[in-house]
Amino acid sequence: MAISIEKFQEQGGRVQTDDLDFESFRTNPLHPDVLRCLGYMHDIEYQTVLYMRELLVTPAWKDPQFTAFLTLWNYEEYWHGQALGRVLAMHDRPAHDPRLHAMRKWNKRTLFWSPLVFWSLGTAVKKFPAVHMTWGAINEWTANAAYNRLAKIADHPVLTELLGRIMRQEGRHAAYYASYSRDMLENDRRAQKVTSWFLRHEWAVVGSGDVPKIETSFAAAYLFGSGDGAELIDRVEDRIDALPGLSGLNLVRTAIREATEHVIAEEGSVPGLPEPASVAS
Numbered sequence: 001m002a003i004s005i006e007k008f009q010e011q012g013g014r015v016q017t018d019d020l021d022f023e024s025f026r027t028n029p030l031h032p033d034v035l036r037c038l039g040y041m042h043d044i045e046y047q048t049v050l051y052m053r054e055l056l057v058t059p060a061w062k063d064p065q066f067t068a069f070l071t072l073w074n075y076e077e078y079w080h081g082q083a084l085g086r087v088l089a090m091h092d093r094p095a096h097d098p099r100l101h102a103m104r105k106w107n108k109r110t111l112f113w114s115p116l117v118f119w120s121l122g123t124a125v126k127k128f129p130a131v132h133m134t135w136g137a138i139n140e141w142t143a144n145a146a147y148n149r150l151a152k153i154a155d156h157p158v159l160t161e162l163l164g165r166i167m168r169q170e171g172r173h174a175a176y177y178a179s180y181s182r183d184m185l186e187n188d189r190r191a192q193k194v195t196s197w198f199l200r201h202e203w204a205v206v207g208s209g210d211v212p213k214i215e216t217s218f219a220a221a222y223l224f225g226s227g228d229g230a231e232l233i234d235r236v237e238d239r240i241d242a243l244p245g246l247s248g249l250n251l252v253r254t255a256i257r258e259a260t261e262h263v264i265a266e267e268g269s270v271p272g273l274p275e276p277a278s279v280a281s
């Protein structure tokens with residue numbers, strides 16, 4: 001049963017940060033690799049509004065429950081970006097608008113055409129809502145896992161608290177998307193086939209295409225390339241497998257392996273991972 005917007009909005013809103021001591025990052029700064037991941041996450045969170053721009057040109061605009069969800073979801077993701085930007089700024093790293101201007105300029109050709117692509121897919125592909133609801137669930141599950149893992153790697157009290165709060169909201173987003181995905185896929189062989197096709201052929205780690213590929217690869221490999229990170233991804237895969245008609249896709253695991261290979265090819269190694277020779281074997 002899909003989650004109603006009344007239920008979804010119960011614990012939502014702007015992520016609370018007023019009580020967090022951002023100044024502590026000045027005396028107890030984060031590791032550059034952690035900051036690199038936070039930069040990627042900042043970009044993706046702020047990118048949500050442009051993803052909403054794409055979804056709104058699909059026939060999903062007709063459903064007031066879904067447009068209400070998009071409004072609240074986009075608002076919450078905006079504040080995630082804002083909070084992560086404050087962490088970056090405390091380390092004198094680019095954040096907020098200057099960073100976003102550069103990103104949109106870098107990506108302007110794709111962003112120019114993407115609403116047309118979504119309009120076409122939404123119009124031509126009858127089961128497209130099942131695709132984007134499932135896509136959303138996978139990305140939110142992965143976001144939740146990413147924050148969980150980054151908090152453990154960074155081991156910084158203020159960051160752990162902030163990411164814990166963000167994670168709780170990502171969990172609500174995932175539950176909402178997944179409830180719709182399950183409803184749309186259940187007993188609908190066609191929706192399952194179309195969704196499975198799009199995931200197998202088009203799905204990539206969130207941010208692919210929005211930021212330079214190496215940044216997405218770095219975050220994926222650094223967070224999930226081994227140990228506890230790989231276990232978190234096993235759980236995401238279990239959740240995808242449990243969706244009607246989508247078992248055995250192995251999407252995220254495959255993407256992480258490719259990301260790890262990409263970082264090793266470009267940069268020689270992934271911090272925290274065994275030497276390249278043993279990763280490749």
Ligand SMILES: [Fe+2]
Binds near residue numbers: 076166170
């Ligand atoms: Fe978020």
Ligand SMILES: [Fe+2]
Binds near residue numbers: 077140143170
């Ligand atoms: Fe989210």
